[in-house]
Amino acid sequence: MNREEAWSLIKEYNQDPFHLEHAEIVGKTMRYFAEKLGYGDEADFWETVGILHDLDFEKYPDQHCIKSQEIMRERGIDEKIIHATTSHGYALTVDIKPEHEMEKVLYAVDELTGLIGAAILMRPSKSVQDLEVKSVKKKYKSKSFAAGCSREVIERGADMLGWSLDELIERTIEALKTFRP
Numbered sequence: 001m002n003r004e005e006a007w008s009l010i011k012e013y014n015q016d017p018f019h020l021e022h023a024e025i026v027g028k029t030m031r032y033f034a035e036k037l038g039y040g041d042e043a044d045f046w047e048t049v050g051i052l053h054d055l056d057f058e059k060y061p062d063q064h065c066i067k068s069q070e071i072m073r074e075r076g077i078d079e080k081i082i083h084a085t086t087s088h089g090y091a092l093t094v095d096i097k098p099e100h101e102m103e104k105v106l107y108a109v110d111e112l113t114g115l116i117g118a119a120i121l122m123r124p125s126k127s128v129q130d131l132e133v134k135s136v137k138k139k140y141k142s143k144s145f146a147a148g149c150s151r152e153v154i155e156r157g158a159d160m161l162g163w164s165l166d167e168l169i170e171r172t173i174e175a176l177k178t179f180r181p
Contacts, residue, residue, distance in 0.1 A: 001048055001077055001078065001081060002044065002048070003027075003044060003047060003048060003051070006027075006047075006048045006051040006052050007051060009052065009055065009075070010023050010051055010052060010054075010055060013055055013056065013058060013059050013071070014054070014055075014057070014058040014059075015058070016058055019054060019057065019058050022054065022113070022114065023050070023051045023052075023053070023054060024051070025113050025117065025176070025180075026050040026051070026053060026054075026106070026109065026110055026113055027047045027048070027050035027051035028047065028050070028175075028178075028179045029050060029109050029113055029172065029175045029176065030046040030047050030049060030050030030102070030105065030106060030109070031043045031044075031046055031047040031050070032174075032175035032178055032179075033046065033102075033105045033109070033171075033175060034046035034047070034102070036171075036175075037101060037105070039101075039102065042102070045080075045081075045102075046102050046105075048081065049081055049084040049085055049102065049106060050106060052068075052072075052081065052085050053084075053085045053088050053106060053110060054110075055068040055071060055072070055085065056068035056071060063093075064089060064092075064093050065085070065086045065088070065089030065092075065093045065094045065096075066093060066094065068082075068085060068086065069082055069086055072085075083096065083099075083103070084100070084102060084103050084106065085106075087099070087103045087106070087107065088103070088106045088107050088110050090107060091153075091156070092150075092153070098157075098160060101161070104157060104160040104161050105157075105161065107153065107156070107157040107160060108153075108154060108156075108157025108158055108160065108161055108163075108168055108172075109157070109168075109172050109175075110153075111149045111150050111151075111153045111154050111157075112149070112154045112157075112168065112169065112172050113172060113176070114146060114148070114149045115136070115139070115140065115145075115146045115149040115154070116128070116131070116136055116169075116172060116173060116176060118139070118145065118146035118149070119131065119135060119136050119139045119145075119146075120180075122139070123135075126181075127180075127181050128173060128176045128177050128180045128181070129177055129181065131173055132173075133166055133169050133170050133173065136169050136173065137165075137166070137169065140169075154168070
């Protein structure tokens with residue numbers, strides 16, 4: 001499956017501009033990490049997984065990471081994509097644990113990109129370009145800020161990767177700086 005096919009599929013099941021923007025942001029963030037972590041030859045795959053990770057969320061929120069498996073299998077999509085996208089729901093909706101480094105990155109950055117995106121909106125500049133880790137950490141500590149972004153998942157993702165929370169935040173900010181104003 002290529003990027004265009006992934007976009008076609010995500011748009012078939014998601015119409016909300018917020019969900020489509022999230023798919024794009026996570027896809028580009030995954031591509032960035034593929035290149036930075038030495039998986040440049042798999043960057044298209046990483047991006048495709050990022051685009052498709054919330055395939056079922058808009059139409060089937062109570063079957064998130066479950067219905068997407070069915071949809072993808074019906075279309076003959078590679079089991080590696082199915083496992084990778086499903087594993088981001090580990091300990092939330094499924095018991096499929098992230099195994100590959102790519103899956104761990106997806107698990108960690110899915111929620112974090114949402115929290116950072118909310119922090120960007122609160123900035124006078126409305127830009128990631130001048131965002132610092134300490135600003136994100138300040139917002140992160142406020143449980144009411146971006147309350148839908150699970151701090152537990154972000155921390156578990158950092159642990160899976162063997163990174164500190166600060167390192168995960170810093171790397172994710174750097175990723176976002178490459179494609180967001």
